Amino acid sequence: MILRKSKNKDDVVIKVSHVSKHFNVYYDKANTLKERMIFFNRNKKEVRNVLQDINLEIKKGETVALIGVNGSGKSTLLKLLTKIIYPNSGTIEIKGKLTSLLELGAGFHPDFSGRENIYFNASIFGLNKTQIDKRIDDIIAFSELGEYIDNPIRTYSSGMYMRLAFAVAINVDADILLIDEVLAVGDQHFQEKCLNKMKELKSEGKTMVFVSHSMDAVKFLCDRSVWLYNGKIREDGNTDKVIKEYLKECA
Amino acid sequence: MKLFKELYQYREFLKTSIRKEFRGKYKKSFLGVLWSFINPLLQLLVYALVFPFIMRVQVENYTMFLVVTLIPWNFFNATVCQSTSTIIASSGIIKKVYFPREILPISNVTSNLLNFLISCIIIVAALFISGIGIGPSIIYLPIIVLLQYIFSLAISFILSSITVYIRDLEYFVSVLMMLWFYLTPVLYEITMIPAKFRAIFNLNPMVHIITAYRDILYYQKTPDMLVIFGMLGGCILLLVLGYFIFNKCEKKFAEEL
Incomplete structure (x- = not known):
């Protein structure tokens, strides 16, 4: 089964068809029953369409960038792909193991050491103990934390925290990686290291969806870009071409 | 089926989550897990003084x-009271990553089960000290514990998911549990209830569970197996219903929290 899949390079691993998502924005939400009964007229809400009729197919091994201004629905689309939220209409099909680097360090506990937190964090990504044992040296090496790994992470600087979180997420060994503007922290050296690691994963045939405002990173990593504009796909195609159009609009 | 496969895949997270909840409960206290003993012992002392004297x-x-029923009741009570906050307390990770959300209620009930099993040492010790001892009827005990586990899990599924939408439930449940406690023969015998009300009392599943504990441990006789198996069937149905409700609700957890 897996063999057949890897042979056929053109396999679609992410298929988004006719997906729409809206959020109800309450002005003053009545959360308890009492408030609901007393302020029944206060429950005014506004429906905000975040994504409208999105169609997207991503094939195995592709590295796709999502670009667009703030509020254009990039993060919402990634959240839909990870199944943190569900679409109001349309369907999303995913083939293979998917890991998201939406928010790094989920489940990190400040009082525990870096090493223990690697176990917590990796277990949330669905790894079992033996799998984590096998990867732990790679993770620690990648994080460059050295001896600090056994200190409680509340003593870490924000850069160290980020490095540890990224090191876990990148070593989860998923088929599909979703990455949301997480490189903003970290120094130049670590950013480059992450980009190179992602390039390496790309050459191993992993599928990646990458959200970034850094056009240099997008050009470095992605062959294909999708430009989201007001919840719709405005442009989809070769990175150089899409970025040129996008920058023209932004200017 | 898909659920079991996912739960198996995320078993490490399930384990850490149970461990965290179990250890975290007494983390900041001096006596730590010893509270699993001290708490029921003190509570027992209060009732054992008030009622006879x-x-x-x-x-x-x-x-x-009292011992043989109060400690099982505490297991049930703690599970139900905590179930209302299980999802809300984990809102941080729910909004960040995907994992089977069912893990949260399951680890709530399981960590309380572990706590209960530790407190069972009190029951066993008390049975020997008082000279009652343990009879062959003890072999029925695992069935009753399983029954209670399934029932608690079903309730935990329902309450944990609905509380996300109706936050009042949290406060309502704690009052309801007090009423439920007095409607269940923990402090008294079901035969003390007038026969004409007995039928109504029997609708409460906890009546049969608690009575079974007392039959097995105190009277050392076989519980009414017909009732137990009927209950087992009923609780499994309730669990399926609870899971169905949870499943309906979980899709919007990340947005509502």
């Missing part, structure tokens, strides 16, 4: 009569 309950060996 102040209320003049005429039951032979009342302390033992």
Whole structure:
């Protein structure tokens, strides 16, 4: 089964068809029953369409960038792909193991050491103990934390925290990686290291969806870009071409 | 089926989550896990003083009569009371990553089960000290514990998911549990209830579970197996219903929290 899949390079691993998502924005939400009964007229809400009729197919091994201004629905689309939220209409099909680097360090506990937190964090990504044992040296090496790994992470600087979180997420060994503007922290050296690691994963045939405002990173990593504009796909195609159009609009 | 496969895949997270909840409960206290013993012992002391001496309950060996039911009840009570906050307390990770959300109620009930099993040492010790001992009827005990686990899990599924939408439930449940406690024969015998009300009382599943504990441990006789198997069927149905409700609700957790 897996063999057949890897042979056929053109396999679609992410298929988004006719997906729409809206959020109800309450002005003053009545959360308890009492408030609901007393302020029944206060429950005014506004429906905000975040994504409208999105169609997207991503094939195995592709590295796709999502670009667009703030509020254009990039993060919402990634959240839909990870199944943190569900679409109001349309369907999303995913083939293979998917890991998201939406928010790094989920489940990190400040009082525990870096090493223990690697176990917590990796277990949330669905790894079992033996799998984590096998990867732990790679993770620690990648994080460059050295001896600090056994200190409680509340003593870490924000850069160290980020490095540890990224090191876990990148070593989860998923088929599909979703990455949301997480490189903003970290120094130049670590950013480059992450980009190179992602390039390496790309050459191993992993599928990646990458959200970034850094056009240099997008050009470095992605062959294909999708430009989201007001919840719709405005442009989809070769990175150089899409970025040129996008920058023209932004200017 | 898909659920079991996912739960198996995320078993490490399930384990850490149970461990965290179990250890985290007494983390900041000096006596730590010892509270699993001290708490029920003190509670027991209160009831064992109030009922025979102040209320003049005429039951032979009342302390033992109480031990075998109060500790199982505490297991149920703690599970239900905590279930209302299980999802809300984990809102941080729910909004960040995907994992089977069912893990949260499951680890709530399981960590309380572990706590209960530790407290069972009190029951066993008390049974030997008082001279009652343990009879062959003990072999039925695992069935009753399983039954209670399934029932608690079903309730935990329902309450944990609905509380996300109606936050009042949290406060309502704690009052309801007090009423439920007095409607269940923990402090008294079901035969003390007038026969005409008995039928209504019997609708409460906890009546049968608690009575079974007392039959097995205090009277050392076989519980009414017909009732137990009927309950087992009913609780499994309730669990399926609870899971269905949870499944309906979980899709919007990340947005509602």
